[in-house]
Amino acid sequence: MNKAKWIIFSLGSILLYADGNSQTEPMSVDGRASGQWAYTLEGIQSSFSNQAGLAVMKGFGIAAYGEKTHWLPEFANVGLAVGWSTGTNSGMSVNFSSYGIEEFRQNRIGLAYGMRLTSDFRVGVQIDWYQTSIESYGQNSQLTFRLGGIYNIFPTLMAGFHFSNPVGMEISGNHPLPSDFNFDLEWLISSQLSVGTGLKKSIDENPGIKVAVHYQIHPNFKLMFGTITQPTRFSFGFSLDLNDFRLHSAGSYHQHLGFSPAAGITFER
Secondary structure (H helix, E strand, O other): HHHHHHHHHHHHHHHHHOOOOOOOOOHHHHHHOOOOOOOOOOOHHHHHHHHHHHOOOOOOOEEEEEOOOHOOHHEEEEEEEEEEEEEOOEEEEEEEEEEOOOOOEEEEEEEEEEOOOOOEEEEEEEEEEEEEEEEEOOOEEEEEEEEEEEEEEEEEEEEEEEEEOHHHHHHHOOEEEEOOOEEEEEEOOOOOEEEEEEEEEEEOOOOOEEEEEEEEEEEEEEEEEEEOOOOEEEEEEEEEEEEEEEEEEEEEEEEEEEEEEEEEEEOOO
16 A cells, blocks of 8 residues: 555544544435434335335335545445335345445445334344455455334334444454444424434444434425534435436535535435
């Protein structure tokens, strides 16, 4: 690794560690625009957050995102998901995410399944395979899993919970994989306005509080705002509905690490 790329790698590792891995785990663009409030999302976007949301898929879907994390040079942070219905009450997804540079990269492939247990309760599970590659040191890989659920408390109030890597698997002896618990609430105030709050707790970190607002300013255009307290981050974005396609854009700001723009596209039919 040449000196310039070593500096980029070292800086990136420090910044991402300081950011509590919040930008490196898979997350839809709508979730990035909402302070990581994403665990009541349903459909193909749930592949990147709460796999219980796959239970409502009616056909076929594709979602992709890319983020320029803190404008780090040569740093890639991308994700892709393909999902399909497996019946009237279930769906599956294969998804992929990657971040890093050529000399240091972590890739993840997941196989997810979501199903409806009752009219108000959906559950989901995903098997993940992580691979970390470091130039001159080789590769390490590890299997882990994540699981979650979505429950309609009332017609206008929804709760989502999710555990990633609940058993604390490590990619190597000194490099644990992210282990997070998320709990989100979504209140549908009207057909145009929804507000949400949530809790995120990572191992060895203080819990973070999430708050988000989604406003459907037009039948085809939605504005999103959010914040999370651990690490402190403010975010915003929008989505544009073009029939089967939807375009997504987001930006998040960290007080010390700076701005991270993101964009994505989804297709569902």
